[in-house]
Amino acid sequence: MPKHTTEQITEKEWPLWEVFIRSKAGLDHKHCGSxxxxDAEIALESARDxxxxxxxxxxxxxxxxNAITASKPEDKESLFEPADDKIxxxxxxxxxxxxxGKM
Amino acid sequence: MTELNKVNDLVQYAAQIGDNGLIIGHRMSEWCFRAPSIELEMALMNCALDLIGQARELYSYAGKAGDEGKKEDDFAYLRDEQDFRNALLAEVPNGDWGDTIVRLFFMSAYNKLFYTKLAKSTDAELAAIGAKSLKEVTYHLRFSSEWLIRLGDGTEESHRRAQKSIDDLWAYTGELFTMTDAEKRLLEDGISVDVTALKADWDRLVGQILDQATLSVPENDWMQSGSKSEGRHTEHFGYIITDMQYMQRRYPGCEW
Structure with a gap:
């Protein structure tokens, strides 16, 4: 019999997943959307589709x-601007x- | 057997495989704008396009193999109800999400086994179509299996409804493994697939997934048939082709 009772499902939305795609061999995975x-397996199939x-x-x-920890937009000045004058x-x-040759 | 009869058999065979793809593909396209989420809508439309694409290749080949100069559109849009020889399973209505997933699952499990064999046909063109289609239906099987496992092993309600879908559609699965006279004749030359030999593998494949999904295989073995051999369809079929053929019937030869 199934794992859950209908009452146990309380969230209205499925969780969100970030999708990263490698476009060809040798390139990095790049964020392309969500x-x-x-669950993870369905997220993978949806990302494919x-x-x-x-x-x-x-x-x-x-x-x-929700596994991603992101910097805050309001911290932009203190985080990134100090690097601007250190050429x-x-x-x-x-x-x-x-x-x-080319570097 | 004369050459002409052989040609007729081949045309009928290619068109009949194409009919399966076109009709279930059309059914899935009916989910457009109606799917539970944008992700699932894309998934269903991708499947639909794969299946309709397979039909196009098979109709093109049927047209080329025959001597009446028929094009793919002639097969899709200008034949009557009894000329279509798809398996009944392809045409049953979408129902709820469970019905659509179970129908796709039953069909994809069959398609995977079928196209694996068709890829080894002695007819080079059918073999090439088989090899290309195999990759597509392998994904359809993966997608529908994963969903069926989640529905069966999800909540009480999803389990109950998935089991009902299986019970309702079970009687349409037997026809997939029957052979027309043309198929039997083509088998002598290694052109067609011996679908009767696929049944045991299909039972195993389906049984494994149903087991994982905590769902049970129905015990009844009375099966619906009539479409593949004689073009006798369910009462739903007329509505499909009315919708699908409207444009070509109303504006013959129209292109855009």
Whole structure:
């Protein structure tokens, strides 16, 4: 018999999952959107059906949205602006030997 | 047997496999704008498009194999009810989510076994269509199996309703494993698939998933038939082709 009684199902919406797609071998998985699904396996299938219909991917990750810890928009100044005037952190002061080709 | 009869058999066979895809594909397309969520709507439409795509390839081939210069549209839009030889399972109404999932599950389990064999047909074109379709129906089977497991092993209500869907649709599964005379003749040349030999594997495959879903296999073995062999359909079929063929009947030859 089934695992749950009807009364045990209290949420009206399925949980949200973030979808990451690898478009081709060698590239990173990239965030492309989200789906609602009851569990990880269904989330994976929904991601396939919604986000790879036009051959966009060769691999999919789904992650529960509530597993992501995000920075706050109001912290933007203190988190990111201090890096703006520290150009010496960019490796632009090196001469690259011709033989090295494109970096 | 004369060459002409062989051609007729091949045309009938290709069209009949196509009919299965077109009719269940059309049924699934009826979920457009009605599915429980956008994700499921996309999933059903993807399946529908796969199935209708399979029908297009098979109708094109039937047209090419015959000598009347028929095109895929002639098969889909200009034949009458009794000319369609899809399995009855393909045409039963969508019902609720459970009915749609169970119908797709029964059909996909059959399609997976069927196309695996068709991919080895001695007819190169049918073999190629079989190989391509196999990938599509493998996903349909995965999708419908996962849903059936969740419905059966979900809540009391989803379990009860999924079991009812299985009980209601069970009588339509037997026809899948019957063979027409044309199919039997084509089997001698290795062109068609011996579907009677697929039944044991289908029972095993379906039994495994139903077991996982905590659902039971019905015990009744009386089966509906008539469409595949003689074009005798359920009372629902006329409405399908009325809807599907309206445009071509009203505006013959119309294109857009």
């Amino acid at each position: 789906v609602h699904a009851s 919604v986000y790879t219909r036009r051959s966009e991917g060769i691999s999919i990750w789904v992650v529960p949205s 010496y952190r960019h490796p632009t002061f090196y001469d690259i030997p011709k033989g090295a």
